[in-house]
Amino acid sequence: MGPIIPNGLIPIEWDSIIAIFIGICFGFVLESSGFSSSRKLAGVFYGYDFAVLKVFFTAAVVSVIGIYYMDYLGYLDIRQLYVHPTFLWGAIIGGVIMGVGFVAGGFCPGTSLCAVAIGKLDAWVYVLGIMVGVLLFSEFFTFIEPIYDGYFLGNITLMDSFDWNPYWVIFIFSIIAVVAFALADVVRKRVKKVFY
Structure with missing residues (x-):
């Protein structure tokens, strides 16, 4: 379950139920924060609403500080955490597609499902587009597999790549967030002065 909960305290059969509960809570927080609104989400790209930037930047900073602090205290072994493998071309092309979809539709996959749950029609169209994209990706995978698997860099982080001290990276990352x-x-x- 995590570094705080000892093995065996919560039976493995409860994992799915706990995951559903966490998902419901996460959806509630997204909706309460206004993240089911495509206007609010796209606002970061147009300069009139930076709530998304602030929330996700804050989450990243708090998470990385918390993870390294728990490692320092001995509650967690940072070397045991899973690092997703990096396929450079897949990441670049996927990031471009995701970014264009975010700006055009005003949703990311998670917030689109939150908006579907409250009945927003534009979110239904967005989710339908995701499903069509997944279908096309799976049907044409044999043709795009060389790009998908291209330029494999392994399970690396920025700290590994440049041999940086993680504590300095966290400090600089926190300063970047504040700026x-x-x-x-x-x-x-x-932007508010210009348009309002």
Whole structure:
């Protein structure tokens, strides 16, 4: 279940039930934060709403600080965490497709499902587009497999790639987050003056 819960305390059969409960709570938080609104989500690209940037940047900073602090205290072994393998071309092309879809549709896959749950029609269209994309990807996978598997870099992180001290990276990342929040507020105020 995690580094805080000892093995055997919660039976493995409960994992799916706990995952469903966590998913419901996550969906509730997304909806409560307004993340089921495509206008709010796309606002970061147009400069009038940076809530998405602030929430996800904050989540990343808090997570990385928490993980390394738990490693420092001995509750977690950072070397045992799974690092997703990097396929450079797949990541670049997938990132471009995801970014264009985010700007055009105003949703990411998670927030689109949250919006579907409350009955938003634009989210239904977006999810249908995701399903069509998955179908096309699976049907043409043999043709795109060389790109998908191309330029494999292994299970690496930025710290591994550049041999950086993780604590300095976390510190710099935190500073970047604070600067990004300040710049986002400046941009939002200027855009608000122009359009409102």
